[in-house]
Amino acid sequence: xxxxxxxxxxxxxxxxVKVEGNVAVVGVSDFAQKEMGDITYVxxxxxxxxxxxGEEFGALESVKASSDLISPVxxxxxxxxxxxxxAPEKVNEDAFENWIIKVEMSDPSELDKLLDAEAYKALIxx
Amino acid sequence: MTxxxxxxxxxxxxxxxxxxxxxxxxxxxxxxxxxxxxxxxxLEHQAVRxxxxxxxxSHMGEIFVEGPEAEAFINHIFTNEIRGFEPGKVLYGMMCYxxxxxxxDLLVYREFLPDHFLLVVNAANIDKDFAWIxxxxxxxxxxxxxxxxAWGQIAVQGPxxxxxxxxxxGYPEAATLAFYTFCDVQYAGKRLILxxxxxxxxxxxxxxxTPENTVEIWKRLLAAGVQPCGLGCRDTLRxxxxxxxxxxxxxxxxxxxxxxLGMFCKYEKDFIGKEALLAQKxxxxxxxxxxxxxxDKAIPRAGYPVETLEGEEVGVVTTGYHSISLDKxxxxxxxxxxxxxxxxPLQVRIRKKTFPGxxxxxxxxxxxxxx
Numbered sequence: 001x002x003x004x005x006x007x008x009x010x011x012x013x014x015x016x017v018k019v020e021g022n023v024a025v026v027g028v029s030d031f032a033q034k035e036m037g038d039i040t041y042v043x044x045x046x047x048x049x050x051x052x053x054g055e056e057f058g059a060l061e062s063v064k065a066s067s068d069l070i071s072p073v074x075x076x077x078x079x080x081x082x083x084x085x086x087a088p089e090k091v092n093e094d095a096f097e098n099w100i101i102k103v104e105m106s107d108p109s110e111l112d113k114l115l116d117a118e119a120y121k122a123l124i125x126x
Numbered sequence: 127m128t129x130x131x132x133x134x135x136x137x138x139x140x141x142x143x144x145x146x147x148x149x150x151x152x153x154x155x156x157x158x159x160x161x162x163x164x165x166x167x168x169l170e171h172q173a174v175r176x177x178x179x180x181x182x183x184s185h186m187g188e189i190f191v192e193g194p195e196a197e198a199f200i201n202h203i204f205t206n207e208i209r210g211f212e213p214g215k216v217l218y219g220m221m222c223y224x225x226x227x228x229x230x231d232l233l234v235y236r237e238f239l240p241d242h243f244l245l246v247v248n249a250a251n252i253d254k255d256f257a258w259i260x261x262x263x264x265x266x267x268x269x270x271x272x273x274x275x276a277w278g279q280i281a282v283q284g285p286x287x288x289x290x291x292x293x294x295x296g297y298p299e300a301a302t303l304a305f306y307t308f309c310d311v312q313y314a315g316k317r318l319i320l321x322x323x324x325x326x327x328x329x330x331x332x333x334x335x336t337p338e339n340t341v342e343i344w345k346r347l348l349a350a351g352v353q354p355c356g357l358g359c360r361d362t363l364r365x366x367x368x369x370x371x372x373x374x375x376x377x378x379x380x381x382x383x384x385x386x387l388g389m390f391c392k393y394e395k396d397f398i399g400k401e402a403l404l405a406q407k408x409x410x411x412x413x414x415x416x417x418x419x420x421x422d423k424a425i426p427r428a429g430y431p432v433e434t435l436e437g438e439e440v441g442v443v444t445t446g447y448h449s450i451s452l453d454k455x456x457x458x459x460x461x462x463x464x465x466x467x468x469x470x471p472l473q474v475r476i477r478k479k480t481f482p483g484x485x486x487x488x489x490x491x492x493x494x495x496x497x
Contacts, residue, residue: 037151037163037166037167037358038166038167038168040423040425040448041423041424041425041448043424043476043477043479059477061424061425061448062167063167063168063358063362063447063448063450064162064167064358064361066425066427085423088423
């Protein structure tokens with residue numbers, strides 16, 4: 001059973017979004033980290049990079065596979081979680097605590113296209 | 127729907143129910159439904175490096191060759207030299223096409239009965255190999271039999287493998303075997319081939335016996351606390367030890383000479399592909415397999431381009447990992463021969479970025495075999 005936090009938004013590609021004013025905090029879901037297995041590297045953009053909803057902004061690497069990170073919103077990266085550079089396994093330990101990037105949103109209405117916790121739960125079929 | 131249909135055509139090994147009971151993550155591999163991992167690739171990898179782990183390798187193929195001209199026949203299709211090699215010994219080598227491309231890499235066992243041999247081949251190649259062997263055997267006085275479905279196989283690997291085979295399974299013979307030798311023992315009245323071989327870079331054994339015995343042995347080893355290990359760590363282990371995987375580092379397009387495995391080709395005898403391999407050795411070689419270490423945690427995966435530091439593409443990654451035992455990002459890559467010397471600076475393109483590195487020895491991890 002994967003953990004799903006109520007009150008967050010989710011994408012079909014298994015990222016979560018926590019809205020803090022005009023900033024979207026983005027991470028990957030507990031389901032995604034379990035599917036990936038031991039995460040060994042998080043490829044992240046840099047602060048001030050532009051990201052676009054539905055497009056790749058980085059990648060998670062496990063021992064066996066690499067999986068693109070897809071941005072749930074468009075905007076400008078205002079922070080990246082530098083702790084993950086040296087300790088990517090933190091995503092396995094707590095996927096919700098260990099966010100990946102923060103994005104200053106250019107179009108907050110994009111949030112409406114994302115899933116709520118209940119719809120995400122139905123998507124992963126647990 | 128196509129996925130479901132193709133999954134139904136996948137074969138299952140005799141240990142399939144055991145994997146399901148252990149809640150292994152299963153995935154198709156070489157036409158079989160195989161366990162990728164039981165708990166975590168890292169944990170299973172460490173179990174083999176530091177203690178002992180076991181693998182279901184029942185998908186591998188067993189082809190028997192026997193008859194007065196069995197030795198001459200095998201020597202004709204096999205790159206290594208089997209004349210003068212005694213009963214109870216195991217030899218690694220390849221079968222090549224006339225152009226030097228590889229049909230398969232395999233182990234040849236010289237059995238204790240005169241003129242009897244066992245060839246152990248890759249699961250994905252069983253049908254292709256058997257067809258190739260049947261075609262080449264014409265004119266030789268010997269018989270070939272594909273007995274793959276009748277044999278299960280468990281690999282017990284790691285520094286504590288000998289202790290487990292002696293104490294848990296009760297085979298004191300295991301302690302006397304040197305690496306790349308085997309003996310015949312019995313398990314529940316049926317033949318068990320106890321072979322001191324493996325594909326991990328550690329000491330270990332491969333046990334070939336009936337499917338029923340394989341299930342019993344698996345359960346006994348599990349009850350004794352041996353860590354079940356999936357194909358995920360089988361790949362990370364063999365990779366660190368510098369061992370090739372057919373399909374990645376050897377193929378119809380990648381010859382043993384290109385792969386740096388010329389030591390397993392013996393040119394004092396005749397074998398299929400010899401002329402082409404000799405020509406490659408003499409300089410007609412365009413590409414070579416190398417090891418590359420990069421200065422970052424990013425992982426060079428199969429298919430990623432390899433470039434000079436100026437950005438000229440000169441090769442491609444065949445296998446790559448962030449090595450569990452060495453904590454370094456390393457890969458095998460097929461590069462132009464001008465770039466194959468040790469210490470040559472090269473970079474790997476990983477998604478949008480490039481990561482500089484250099485050519486290093488392919489045996490990334492110091493192997494621990496019992497001499």
